[in-house]
Structures are given as structure tokens and as C-alpha cells.
Amino acid sequence: MAASLKRGVVLKAMGATLVLGSGALPAVAAASALRVGMIPDAGATQVSTDEKAPLRDYLSAKMGQPIELVIPTNYNATVEGLGNGSLDFAYLGGLTYLKAREAYGVIPLVQRTSDKQFHSLFITQTGSTINKLADLKGKRFAFGDISSTSGHLMPDYALRNAGIDPDTDLTARFTGNHPATAKAVESGTVDAGALDESVFKAVTDGGQIDKTKVRVFYTTPPFVDYVWVARKDVAPASREGLANAFLALRAGSDDKVLAILRGTSFVRADDAEYATLRSIAKKLKLL
Amino acid sequence: MNALLEGAVRAVPLLVPVAQTFGMACAGMLVALVAGIPLAVAVATRAPGYRFIATALGALRAIPDLTLAILAVVVIGLGPAAGIAALAVFYTAMIGKVFGELLLAAPSAPVDALKATGAGRVSIAAFGLIPLTSRDLLSFGAYAFDCAVRASVIVGAVGAGGLGTELVGAINALDYRRAALLILILVVMVAVVDAFGSLIRRYPRATLALIPIGLLTLWVDRPQFFAFGHALTTFAKMLPPQLNGAELSALPLLLLQTAAIAVFGTALGASIGFFTALIAARTIVPFAVVAVTRRLLDTARAIPEVVWGLILVVSVGIGPIAGILALGFHSAGVLGKLYAESFENVVKEPVASIAATGASTVSTIAYAIVPLAFGPLAIHTLFRLEWNVRAAAVVGMIGAGGIGQALFNAQQLFFYKTMVAYVLITWAIVLAFDILTERLRGRELMT
Numbered sequence: 001m002a003a004s005l006k007r008g009v010v011l012k013a014m015g016a017t018l019v020l021g022s023g024a025l026p027a028v029a030a031a032s033a034l035r036v037g038m039i040p041d042a043g044a045t046q047v048s049t050d051e052k053a054p055l056r057d058y059l060s061a062k063m064g065q066p067i068e069l070v071i072p073t074n075y076n077a078t079v080e081g082l083g084n085g086s087l088d089f090a091y092l093g094g095l096t097y098l099k100a101r102e103a104y105g106v107i108p109l110v111q112r113t114s115d116k117q118f119h120s121l122f123i124t125q126t127g128s129t130i131n132k133l134a135d136l137k138g139k140r141f142a143f144g145d146i147s148s149t150s151g152h153l154m155p156d157y158a159l160r161n162a163g164i165d166p167d168t169d170l171t172a173r174f175t176g177n178h179p180a181t182a183k184a185v186e187s188g189t190v191d192a193g194a195l196d197e198s199v200f201k202a203v204t205d206g207g208q209i210d211k212t213k214v215r216v217f218y219t220t221p222p223f224v225d226y227v228w229v230a231r232k233d234v235a236p237a238s239r240e241g242l243a244n245a246f247l248a249l250r251a252g253s254d255d256k257v258l259a260i261l262r263g264t265s266f267v268r269a270d271d272a273e274y275a276t277l278r279s280i281a282k283k284l285k286l287l
Numbered sequence: 288m289n290a291l292l293e294g295a296v297r298a299v300p301l302l303v304p305v306a307q308t309f310g311m312a313c314a315g316m317l318v319a320l321v322a323g324i325p326l327a328v329a330v331a332t333r334a335p336g337y338r339f340i341a342t343a344l345g346a347l348r349a350i351p352d353l354t355l356a357i358l359a360v361v362v363i364g365l366g367p368a369a370g371i372a373a374l375a376v377f378y379t380a381m382i383g384k385v386f387g388e389l390l391l392a393a394p395s396a397p398v399d400a401l402k403a404t405g406a407g408r409v410s411i412a413a414f415g416l417i418p419l420t421s422r423d424l425l426s427f428g429a430y431a432f433d434c435a436v437r438a439s440v441i442v443g444a445v446g447a448g449g450l451g452t453e454l455v456g457a458i459n460a461l462d463y464r465r466a467a468l469l470i471l472i473l474v475v476m477v478a479v480v481d482a483f484g485s486l487i488r489r490y491p492r493a494t495l496a497l498i499p500i501g502l503l504t505l506w507v508d509r510p511q512f513f514a515f516g517h518a519l520t521t522f523a524k525m526l527p528p529q530l531n532g533a534e535l536s537a538l539p540l541l542l543l544q545t546a547a548i549a550v551f552g553t554a555l556g557a558s559i560g561f562f563t564a565l566i567a568a569r570t571i572v573p574f575a576v577v578a579v580t581r582r583l584l585d586t587a588r589a590i591p592e593v594v595w596g597l598i599l600v601v602s603v604g605i606g607p608i609a610g611i612l613a614l615g616f617h618s619a620g621v622l623g624k625l626y627a628e629s630f631e632n633v634v635k636e637p638v639a640s641i642a643a644t645g646a647s648t649v650s651t652i653a654y655a656i657v658p659l660a661f662g663p664l665a666i667h668t669l670f671r672l673e674w675n676v677r678a679a680a681v682v683g684m685i686g687a688g689g690i691g692q693a694l695f696n697a698q699q700l701f702f703y704k705t706m707v708a709y710v711l712i713t714w715a716i717v718l719a720f721d722i723l724t725e726r727l728r729g730r731e732l733m734t
Contacts, residue, residue: 146700173606187602
């Protein structure tokens, strides 16, 4: 009896899997669908993909082609997808862009106006004695993902300019992402950390991080960060189509889409503006 | 009540990732069985080139799931197919190696008799080795399937979807309520798979149920394209493996960290598991207690090491301690269950005679049950140590330190030659521990 009952449960579970599996697994993309990848700056769950539906619909309407959004939780996967042609377009961070440009010759298209003048924030606990970069000597410090521009590359550079060698003067760790860095500082598991300014605003405004427990004590000079790129073999007309779709976004009429992109307006991007970032990345042996 | 309702509403859209995870595990296992069994037979019958096959299987097992998944993306693009491919490769290596060992352990007399008839390798396997070891094969197969469900957590990272993607996403987004719900679902799934596993052991034909689900998932998630030429040039660029001076001088510390995470993680798991097992054995405590402690152990076991790690880094910070705790908690779940079963399986008479002297429960446990179960306890612990060496490399990706973190960092920075060097080093450590534990096991079995 017990066995047959168990078998019934198992078979039912399997039936459910079959039904769901056939209907719900990502539908086979239509041959003409454009595949657009995003690095997981706001998570890579089904919910976050669903939340981005307005963006997908907007791009699809503007380009007159079905769009499939793919959000791997890993940066390499996005770049390798551009490399072998399983992605046509992607949203990349500054350093990831440099890697993808070097390996696969991806073409920069557009970016948020704010990406041209982006900043990293250094944060610590409200009551901490840390007030400037030099105070970090000997402290426990959190970077975000190792391949993040605002979570690692630029903070590392700022520290070195302030006479702090992250390899020897800090007990430095990689948390893997910006919210985790904020959490590590809030909980006191590290003395300080560096992260993306837009994510810091999002987690303190959203209440995931208690505003009264952390404070910003240093803001880096501006640098160029996130960018939308095309695989090098994508037809120029298609590249222009995507670029124009972003450039046409207007505050007021496209607020839903702009909120997903955490921006207010888009401008054209080019490789030349990354010269400084590239030389810094090479100097730090991250490229 | 409201919270319950809210939970239920939040859970409904999760049926999709649950189905994806389950389908992926079935598909991965199906491929692994089809590819792994012939390899196991080749190794067990000493077919030409079996040494090479065994070596290759060992090397594949040293590649962390996430790295395998990235390699799969290079060949067949982003999406669930890459996740299934990574699972299939990993479990083909696991099935090939362990089934090979199990087949080798088959009683020799019937096999020799078959050989004497001039039977070929396939016949020896089909009529001798496999039927002779079918119980062990099924047990291990059920266990591997259970692992495959949990492994989906990692391969979700390549856009493979499933519960893993959801869980990692929820933890990264600091959404702990959602993460808790997802972990609960994972626990239930592992319990269902567990039930299926014991079903397989009783009715081996239930395994056939995997075939339609696996085939359906393979079809629905079939690769959208292949880029073999591209993959060949990309893989070629990953060679030769190389480490620069700074990386070489950091190597001893990294090795030490990895070994420490594995050893202390196992020790922690064994300690927690031991004391929990005492109150999880039906022969020691009443059923009501066992029902609770077993569920606790199941929960600890259902949460993969990496997920334990993600949860722990928030509270204890990043570093080897998080790695040790992550391995320790998961191992406690695994070992607690196995220890409890070992306690239940000890010969009853000596226990009864000690108890008959009027000894207290504590004395009976200390002087009868534990000494009698010592052999199986040691074997389970050594197997876990071996497993944890590999797991220590995997939790490196959440910042636990050691070779695993160095490997993950190199991968994240696209320094693929360095990544390959660390894969080879991981392989060497895993091999070293394999040999060490084999020696210890040999000694244990002799005494």
C-alpha cells in the first residue's frame, strides 16, 4: 500500500513535469528572433526576466522582429555567447566589454548618459573610524565580482592611487556582486567595501540595506562603464535598429522601460572612450 | 493564514523552474547512463585503452560544474542545452568511474565461468557483471540522480533556467524570503527524488520512467546551434596551461586552504552528523524523535554546498570559514543519515547483552552500538572526505578561498590558460586524496 501510494505520488509529479515541461520550457526561438543577453546586474531569475518584458516588447516593436532576452548569472557565459553567435546583442560592464572586444571584436552601440560619467562608492559602517582611503590600511575590505568595473577595477585603481596596495595592505575579498558587498558592510563582516553607485542607491532606497547603518566615505572620479554591444557579424541595419530604439527612449513616455534600464536617456557609445579604462585594466593586469 | 496563502501564490510560478530542474536532471542522467555504462564496462573488462578512459574520466571529474557549463556554452550556445550538456558530461564521468569500480567488485567465479565459454566483453557485462552487481548499481544510480537535481543549481548560471537560477538570483538580490521558499521547494524535490530512488531499488523497472521525461527535455531543450569550429579554436587558445610567478608563489597557500576546507569541513560534518545520528536511529530513540531528526538531516543534505556557502557568507563573511561551514552542514546531513542507518544495522545480540547488564542508554551506545558501527562509519567518512576535496574547489567560487577561488577568478577574468592550469592542479589534489583514502579504507577493511 505504502509503495503503491508512493508510486502514485511519483507518477503524478512526473505527469506534472511532462505537462509543464512541454508548455513552459523556453519555447524554441523563431528563426528570425534576435537574441539579446544581459549581465545579471539586477538578478537573473524568471521574475527578473519577466520584469524586463516591457523592455523586450519595446525593442521588438521598434525593430519589427521578435526578441528573446537571455540573462545568464555569469559574465563569461554572456561573452562566450557573443563569441559563438548564440547572442546577437548584449549589455556588458566596462571591463567585460574590453574582454569581449579583445576576444571577439564586439561593436559598442549605445549607453546611458550616466555611463559616460559613472562612479564607484566606498562605503563603511556609520560609526566606523574610516574617513578616507588611507584609513583602510590593514582593514577587511569587500570588492564585488572580480570582473566588475565599478566593483573591482576602478576601486582597486583608486586604492593604489591613494597608496594602498589591495594585495598587501588589505584583507580583501570578492563578494561576487554589488548587493552582497553592501550586505557585508552593513553586517560588519568587512570594515568597508566598494560598489556601483546605481546599485547602492537601489538597495538603500529599496530598504534591503539599512540607510542608517552604512555611509559613503569616498566617491571615485568618473569613468566609462556599461554599454550595449553587437556581435561583429550582425548586419549594420540591425545594429542601427537597436541603437535607434534606445536613442528614441524619452522620459515621460517610456518610463517603464527606462526604469528597467535604471537610466533617463541614451547616447551613442564608441570604443575610443574606453582608452583610459583599457590602459588602467592592462596596468592592473586584469586585461 | 495570509502568509500561507501568499506563499502559495508566490510558489505557483515556481512550478516552471521546478519542472525545468527535474527535466534537466532526467535528461542529464539519461545521457550519462547511455554513455557511462559502456565506458564502465570497458574499464571493468580491461578493454584496450581502459587506462586512458579511466584517466580521462578522473580528469573530467576534477572540472567544476560551472567551468564545464562555460565550456558547453562555447560549443552549443547559451541556454538549457548547455546546462544539460554540463550535467551529462559530469555524470557520465561519475557513472563511468563508480560503475566501473562496482563492476570490478563483482564475484569472480561466475565471471570467470562466463569468460571460459569464450563470451565477448558485451556478453560478460550483460550476463555476468551487470546482473551480479545490479543492487549496488541501482543504489548508486539513485544517489547520482539525487545529486543531479542539486547540481542544477550551478548550471543555472549559464541561462539554463531551473530552480538553481532562481535560488542564486534570490540570494544575490538579498530576497531572503524568496530564497527560503526556494530552499523549501528544493528540500521537497530532493525528498521526492529520494522516494523515487527507493522505488528504483525495489522496482528497477521504474528507471524506465526517466526515459520519456529525459527524451522530452532533450528534445524541447535541444541545442539551437553548434559551433564546433569556433569551439576548437577557443579551446586551443586555452592551451598550454600556464601560471605566472606570482600565481606560482601563491600556490602552496591555496593548496593548504583547499585541503583545510575539505578536512575541517568533513570533520565538522562528521561531528554534527555523529551526534545527530544518535537521535536519528530507530534502535536508539522513539520514532517520534527520529521523524524530526531525519527531516532536519534531509534539509541539511538537500541544500547543496554552494547554496550553504551563499547563505553563510552573508553572516560569517567570505573566506575559508564559510567554506568549512558550508561543507560541514551539507556533510552533516549526508553523514548523519548514513551513520544513523549504520547504527540501526549493527548486530543486535551484543547490544542486547550490554543492555542486559543494566547499563544506561549512554553506556550501551558508548560500549556497544558505536564500536560495532565503527567500520561503516569510517568508510562513509572517508568517502565524504574524497567528495569534499572536489567540493572545496567548488565552494571557492563563492569566495571560500583556495584553488577553487583562484580557478573561478581566472575564469571570470577570461584567463583561460590559468584556469586550465588550476583545473589540472585540482585534478592532482583529488587524485592524491583518492589514493590516500583508498589506502586508509584498505587498512580499515583489513582490521
